[in-house]
Amino acid sequence: MKFSERIKMLFRRNLLTDEVFEDLADLLIEGDIGASLAFELVEALKSSCRKEGISTTEDAKKKLKELLRHHIKTAKFELAPDRLNVVLMLGVNGVGKTTSCAKLASWVQKTRPGRPVVLAAGDTFRAAAIEQLKIHGERLGVRVVAQQHGADPGAVLWDAIDAARTGNAQLVIADTAGRMHTRADLLKELEKLDRVVKQKAGEVDYRKLLVLDATTGQNAMRQAEIFHGAVNVDGVVMTKYDSTSKGGMIIAVSRQFGLPTLFLGTGEKYENFVPFDPEAYLDDFVGE
Ligand SMILES: Nc1nc2c(ncn2[C@@H]2O[C@H](COP(=O)(O)OP(=O)(O)O)[C@@H](O)[C@H]2O)c(=O)[nH]1
Ligand SMILES: [Mg+2]
Structure with missing residues (x-):
């Protein structure tokens, strides 16, 4: 059952x-x-x-x-109208970062049409990740700023922000690597990306979203601790909520780290991405 x-x-x-x-x-x-x-x-x-x-x-x-x-802590995902918005999608390998970048781009296109979105291929650790993002970009009609495999993700992000400003885009969504040779390398890289965007502070509205896979249970708590500890994330995207009906993780993350869940990933399609609604969630978790 x-x-x-x-x-x-x-x-x-x-x-x-x-x-x-x-x-x-x-x-x-x-x-x-x-x-x-x-x-x-x-x-x-x-x-x-x-x-x-x-x-x-x-x-x-x-x-x-x-x-x-x-x-349950909640927060709405809003875009600053007068500045460029930058979202960094963080999380370990396989949780759904790249997919969530594309889903968020699609959601913004639908709900805040008008100005373009730019995707930044910040996972340069795996060649396939750049390809994957480019395919999403083509499907969505979104520009993807990328460099070659192994390039400096900070440079990719810098380029993407410049391109977005030139193109009067409203949002840059940056994919990141979820794996490096060591965890210390990974955290160092994330801290560096964080610094890159902070150098543009004043010009951009900046948010870091942590992607957690709902099926991973207590592991996700450990991931939140590590990422939040390293770069202070602003909120959570809970993916694969469709594959599990256990949603307690959302409450645990909120209570332990004070982090709101902003979006739920509920399938593999672009439209399977919805803003988190605590009332609907509780009806789901406990019953109506
Ligand atoms: N069922 C389901 N699958 C998802 C969801 N989000 C991502 N996936 C799948 O999870 C796998 C890993 O996703 P990917 O975006 O490549 O993860 P990344 O390594 O964090 O970038 C892919 O097969 C995705 O299609 C979700 O919300 N629901
Ligand atoms: Mg990826």
């Missing part, structure tokens, strides 16, 4: 027994919310139910959603 079905089943039981609370704690942990938060939430729920005389599972479910909502 799918995870989301199981949590919904739990709230279909008639009596609000201790067993329901125990099973709820287990399910929240399984749903990637993290053990300490899961226990904390269940204790808070129990005591609210007692205080407020809640005796039905239906009302307990509503209360749980309220408690969960409290831990």
Whole structure:
């Protein structure tokens, strides 16, 4: 049975027994919310139910959603109208960075039409990554600024920003490498990219999005810790949300690092990319 079905089943039981609370704690942990938060939430729920005389599972479910909502940080993805916007897409290999760059470009084309978007092929570590981004660019009709395999990603980004300003673009979306020879190399490279954009500060509105794969569970928490620790990211893109119905990661990341989830990737197509909506998400996670 799918995870989301199981949590919904739990709230279909008639009596609000201790067993329901125990099973709820287990399910929240399984749903990637993290053990300490899961226990904390269940204790808070129990005591609210007692205080407020809640005796039905239906009302307990509503209360749980309220408690969960409290831990979810949200932020809207907005583009500054008067400046060039720059988004750096960060994350480890395979989480969906390149795909998310293309999806974000497509989303901006649709929802903020008018001025162009530029893609920057900042993953120069793998030749295939540059090719992959170019193919997306062709499909979307978006300019891709790239150099050869092995080039300095900082230089690629610098070029892309210049090209975007010349072309009166509204947004540069930069792909980055998720792998280097060592983790120290990777972090050094990200810090360098960060410096490149910061040199343009005042001229650009700059954001770093961390791409996390919803299917990777607690690993994603570790990734958030490393990337956020290195370059202070602004928000999360949660990919492969379609392949898993466990969404607890979003709450865990929000609570642990104060990071809002901005977009959900829900499939491989461009249109499978939606702004994160906490209410819809909670309906999905706990049941309507
Ligand atoms: N089902 C699903 N697959 C995704 C999603 N985002 C990316 N992928 C797939 O994940 C794989 C890795 O994506 P890619 O963008 O190359 O990851 P990168 O290494 O971080 O750049 C590809 O096969 C993508 O099609 C998503 O939201 N849902
Ligand atoms: Mg890639």
